[in-house]
Each structure stands twice: as C-alpha cells, then as structure tokens.
Amino acid sequence: MKKIIFLTYDCVFFILTFLLSFTGILNAQSAKILKNRPEINLTIDTYTVKTEIANTFKKKSIGLMNRKTLEENSGMLFVFPIAQHLNFWMHNTLLPLSIAFINSKGVITEIVDMKPLDESVIRSKHKVVYALEVNQGWFKKRNIKPGAKIKEL
Secondary structure: OHHHHHHHHHHHHHHHHHHHHHHHHHHHHHHHHHHOOOEEEEEEOOEEEEEEEEOOHHHHHHOOOOOOOOOOOEEEEEEEEEEEOOEEOOOOOOOOEEEEEEOOOOEEEEEEEEOOOOOOOEEOOOOEEEEEEEEOOHHHHOOOOOOOEEOOO
C-alpha cells in the first residue's frame, strides 16, 4: 500500500514538474521571439499600440526616460524571461504614463497611472512577464481594463 502511495506522489510530482517546465519553455520562446525585434504592433480589443521592445538590461534601465513626447498610440513593452513581481519607477521620466502589467498568457492583470519624476516604486500585484507603458489615460480612454487580452502575446 505504501509503495502505491509513494508511486502516486512520484507520478504527480513528475507531471507537475513537467507542466511547470513546459510553461517556462513557452515564456522563454515568447521572450526569444521578441528579443530580435526592435518594435511590434500590439492589439488590445480593436486598438493597436506601436511598441518599442525593451528586452535587454540597458533598454529596460533607460525605458522612456528623458523623452518629452510619446505618440498617442505608441508605447514601450518590457519583456522578462520568467514571471515575477515587477518594480517600476519614474526616475528621469518626464511624461505621465500608465503601465499595464501582463501575464504570460497576454492578459492584463493590472493598470497603474504613474506621475512624472516620481521615484516611488510601483510593484505589480501579480507575477507577470510583460509591462506595457503608454501615455497616461490611454487605457482608460479606450475602456481597456484588467482581463483584456493582448493578441500578439
């Protein structure tokens, strides 16, 4: 009887490990595809955002700092290889922005408005692999809320 129970636990452990690693592979593949592209058009509902891709340490560190303008339907997509709680701030960022935190399935989990030059840390409530920064109010004007899906992610 004990052998059967241990065997069952071993099988469950193996299956869970396999499924979790498969999910990681998909996230890594998605990040790999985006790594070689400087920008991508993202579709949320019927709206398109032309996004620069921040997929290197340097690009993520600089982000949208020191920019005086950002086109209406433009933004920056930050790409991370594994799901994690992300931290952002507005150091040297002159524009008011909204940030959407996005999970590995391309679903927006949270949207936060950020003030220019505010150095307080904005931390995602959930573990995510993407963050999309756009002009402040962009999501609200289009009635895009958490739960919306980004088709390309």
